Structure formats: C-alpha cells, structure tokens
Amino acid sequence: MSLGHACVDVYQGAVAALVPFFVAERACTYAAASGVVLAASLLSSVVQPLFGALTDRWAMPWLLPLSALTGGAGVALSGVTGSYALTLAVVAVSGIGVAAYHPEAARTARVASRGSHTAMGWFALGGNVGFALAPLLVAAVIATGGLGASPLLFVPAVVGAALCAAAVRATAGGGTTAERGSEALGSDDWPSFLRLSGAIMCRSIVFVGLSAFVSLYVRERAGGGEVAGTVALCVLYAGGAVGTVAGGRLAERYGRLTVVRQAYALSVPAVAGVVLVPGPAVYLFVALTSAGLYVPFSLHVTLGQDYLPRRVGTASGVTLGLAVSVGGLAAPAIGALADATSLRTALVPLIALPVVGRLLLCGLREPITPQPVHAGVGSAV
Template sequence: MAIGHACVDVYQGAVPALVPFLVAERGLGYVAVSGITLAATLLSSVVQPVFGVLTDRRPLAWLIPVAMTTAGLGIALVGVGETYLLNWLAAALSGLGIAAYHPEAARMARTVSGGSHVGMSWFSVGGNVGFALAPVLVTPIMAVGGLSLTPLLVVPALVGAVITRLAVRSARLVAGGNRLDRAGSDDWPSFLRLSAIMICRSIVFVGLGTFIALYAGQRVGGGTTTGGVALFVLFAAGALGTLLGGRFATRYGRVRTMRTSYAVAVPAIACLVFVPGPAFFGFLALTAIAMSIPFSLHVTLGQDFLPGRVGTAGGMTLGLAVSIGGVATPVLGTIAEHTSLRVALSPLIALVLTGCLMGFALNEPATE
C-alpha cells in the first residue's frame, strides 16, 4: 500500500515540477501557473470527502488502481494540449484520480496496520516518497524533450496500479475483510479544529511546492536544475519527517508531537524566506521535516475523532484539508506578480504560527 501511495502521489509532486517548464515553454506567469496547481487541487479538495462518505457505506477497493491510473493519465496529458484550457483540464483530471484514491486507500492501510501510528506513518511516507521522486522523474525528462514528453509520465501509474491490485487482493486475505470502524461518538468540534490546522499546513506546503523551484533559482541560481533539487529536498525531507512522526507519536503522544513540530517550523520557514546564501537548502530541509512530522498523525487523529466515519475522516484529512492549499496559490501568485516571491511567501510564516497555536486547543482522542 505504501508503494502504491508513492506511485499516485508522484502526480501531486509532478505539478510543481512542471511549473518551471510551463513558464519557460508556454510563457505562463505566476498567476497562470498557480492556476494549474489550483486545477489539480481544487477538484480533489471538493470531491475527496465525497469519496470518503461513499467508502463509509461500502468497500470500494476496486477504485484504488482505477483512480491511480486516472491520476497518471491527467498528468500525461498536461503537455499534449497546446492551449491553457487543455492544460488546466488535464491537471483537473489528475486531481480527480487523486481524490478517488485516498479515502479507500487510507481505510485499507488502517485495517492492514491494525491502527498503528507507525504503520500509518509508513503508508503516509509512501506519499512523501512519491512527492520526492516527482522532480527526479519529471525534471530530466522535461529537460531532454520538453513538455511533449509528458505522456511518458503515465508509466508510474500503470506500474503502481498493478502493484496496488496485488496489494488489495493480499489485504483482503490478511485482514479478512475486517474494518476498524469503532463504536463511539464522533467529536466533530475537535475534528474541525484539526481540519483548520491541516488547512494552514496545506497552504504552506502547497505554496512552497508551487513556488520553491522558482524561488530557489532566484536565490541560488542554476535555473530549472536548481529548482528540481529544491523540490527533491522539500519532498525527501518531508518523507523523513513523516517517518519520524510515527515514532515520536508512539513515544510522546500525537498532539504533543504535533505542537512541537509546528513550533520548530515557525523559525525554520522564516529563515528560509529571509536568510540569504547557501543555507537556503538547510532551512528548506528543516522546514519540510518540521511540517511533515504531523502529517500521518493528522490522519490517525482524524479517524479517532470520527471513530464511526473513518472513510470520511480519511477523505477530509488526505483530501479537503490537505489539497485545499491549492486554492490559495493563485493569491500567492498574484502577490508575487505585483511584488516579489519573497513577499508572497512571507505570509506562510504567519500561517505556520496560527497552526501551532491552534494545536493547543486539541487533546488526545478519548479512544487512545
């Protein structure tokens, strides 16, 4: 399941990896490229909770490989269309596939791992690995043949669909079809507070993912190659942070771990935006680790706050509250158009601080 998660989230990471090439080949501005990110995330944000509700009613395991293939097909078509509208629609198709994948995949990962924090962190880190591999996959291919080679990017989806199909079949045998929905009352106030925290994180992480490649080129030089390195650092360090999150949560508790990590992220992102020189990559790695430690914890916290609706919780935590950051990227793009990327990225510091402070309004679920 973790490998399958990596294969599908390659396509979430592929969108920011394509941004420098869309700027170079199509002459798109900051607002236009942030619109592509919006296309990939907005539909996913809206639809993913719907798929979550559906998975609470009946198992939809067959949807996992189908959704993965759809996500890959959308990204494969981004470079095929010559008009901005076709690029936008292709990105939206990919977002639809991503939306359909996550709720049922999160439920199955929870079942197979027995609800373990560490197990869910491994499933979540699969997504981080996919993000990290996206620039490694996309940047060299685009550097050689440009956007006309985006159809090659469907390959991970096809491979992942085969692996995931086998995993789904094995999971049914191992888990015996059991579902870990628990009896108990749903704590919607706590879940909504958690969702607000995740929205802050989403805006920060999606904003960085969209613009960090361009910002790295401005700060360090090197053009698209430097941008690819910056994206790899962002997503690879994020994968490390996600793994650490499961370990820290087991030892110190989820809410305490979440509060501490966001507290560390505040000065880290401030230094990333304002401190000059080669330390840029160090602060980028620290920011990514601190922002990613709570990622898998959000999922298990959400499922425990809504013990009778783990599909809905999975759809919200991995969908609406995660990908909704794409809705804010056109705002950041507009600010950058009229000022600079540094000014546009500065509000992200306040968002991390807001998420940190809201963490003190949460307590561990009673089911722990």
C-alpha cells in the same frame, strides 16, 4: 500499499514540478502557472470528502487501481494539450484520480496497521517518497524531451495500478459494509476534528505555496539555474521521508498531539529562514521546513480518524485530502501577489500560518483509539 501510494502521489508532486517548465516553454505568468496547481487541487478538494463518505458505506477496493490510472493520465496529457484550458482540464482529472485513491487507501492501511502510529508512518512515507521523486522524474523527462514528452509520465500510474490490483485480488472484496461498521466505536468529536482540520489547512497552504514556488525562488536567491531549483524542491519533498517515519516513532513515545504541536512550532522559524535568509543557507531552512511540515503528516490522519471513529472514510478524505489539497486554492493568490510585487513578498505571509495552526491545536485532547475487530479490510493491504 505503501509502494502504490508512492506511485499515486508522484502525480501530486509532478504538478508543482511542472510549473517552472510551463513558465519557461509557454511564457506563463506566475498567476497562470499557479492556476495549474489550482486546477489539480480544486476538484480534488470538493470530491475527496465525497469519496470518503462513500467508503464509509461500501467497500470500493476497485477504486485503488482505477484512481492510479486516472491520476497518471491527467498529468501525462498536460504537456501535449493544445491550450491552457485543456491543460487545466486534464490536470483537474488527475486531481480527481488522486482524490478517489486516498480515503479507501488510508482506511485499509489504518486497519492493517492495527493502531500502530509507526506503521501508518510507513504508509504515509510511500506517498512522500512519490512526492520526492516527482521533481526528479519530471526533470528527467521534460528537460530531455520538453513538455511534449509528458506521456512518459504515465509509467508510474501503470506500476501503481498493478500493485493496487494485486492487493485487491488478495482481499476477496476487502470487507463488507457491516464489517466496516464494526470499527466505528465511540462517538464523533466534531469540534476537535474541525480544529484539527483548520490546522492542517494552514500547513497545506504553506506546503503547496512552497511546492509551487520554492524552485523559482531558490533560482533567484541562490543562483544555479534549473538545477538549484530542482534540488530545493527535492529537499522539500525528500525531507518528508525522514520526517514522516520519525513522526510515527516520536508519537508512540511522547504522544501524537505533543509531537504535532512541536512540529508546528518548528515550522515558524524554518519557513522564515527559507523566505528571509539569503544564499546557500536556504537549503538548510528548506530541510527544516520539510521536517516541520512532514513530522505530523501521518499523525493528522490517525487523529482525524479517532476524532470521527464512526466516519473513518470521511475523516481520511478530509485529513488526507480536502485539508491538504485546499492549499492549492491559495496558490493563485500567491502567484498574483508575486506578479504584482515580488516572489519574496508573496511568500512572507506563509511565515504566519504555522502560528495560526499551532493556536488551533491548543486545548485539543488525545482521542481514544478504537480497536478494529474484523480482518476483512485489513487483508486489503
């Protein structure tokens, strides 16, 4: 499941990694290029909670391989479409595929982890590895063959679908609806869940905004052309590999909310350094920003699931999907502001968002972790 997660999340990272190539080869404005990020996020944001609600009612393990193929197909076609509108359409299809994957995958991974925050960190690590590999994969394919070579980007989808299909075959159905209901213990705490989701949205806007524009920004600030920009994006994504696993381990020692709050606090000076500090030091601040954004990543998911123990699929869809992809909705506004002023000016508001997220987390209490009592879903991983 972790390896499959990596293959699927390549397509979330690939969209942002394609932005500089759309700007270079198709002469897109910042706003038009960020519209591609919006297309990948918009439908995903809308349908992900729907898929979460569906998985609360029925076992749908077949979604895992199908969604991997759908996510890959959209990105693979994005470079060979004949118009901007078609590019937006196929990238939106990719976003739907990614949206369909995450609620079911997060649920089965949580049950298989038996409540271990470290184990969920390893599952989340798979997705972050996919993010980190995306810029390298896109650069290797597109820099060599241009946007016309984008169909080669379908390969990870085939691998991911095969991994997911193997997991599905090993489960004998992945659990019945009644079995899934047995893990829904306790009452739902919607006020706490909504505050947590608000904080995640703040984190999402920062992450997606930097994902879309840090490559272009570092080229301006540090020089070095495409290589400098690709390195910065890789640092942003790769730092998540360490941060996600560290977040799980730290949570088991200090508690989830303590770790999440400290991570948001770290993000404030880190993002400020990315935007305001000139020269090669920007890479250090990109790394610190990555840590601040990724340490709470898997903890968001388990906290959300524990705040809504009767709606684990919905919680997974929101914390891992809607609240994350909503950052893409802000990307066009950042791009439009950059076109009207400068890229640096457009990124300055990102400094304040971790502050807002940290304030939303004030007063939240650690939820009680429900204990799964069935094995059907757990065997899905």
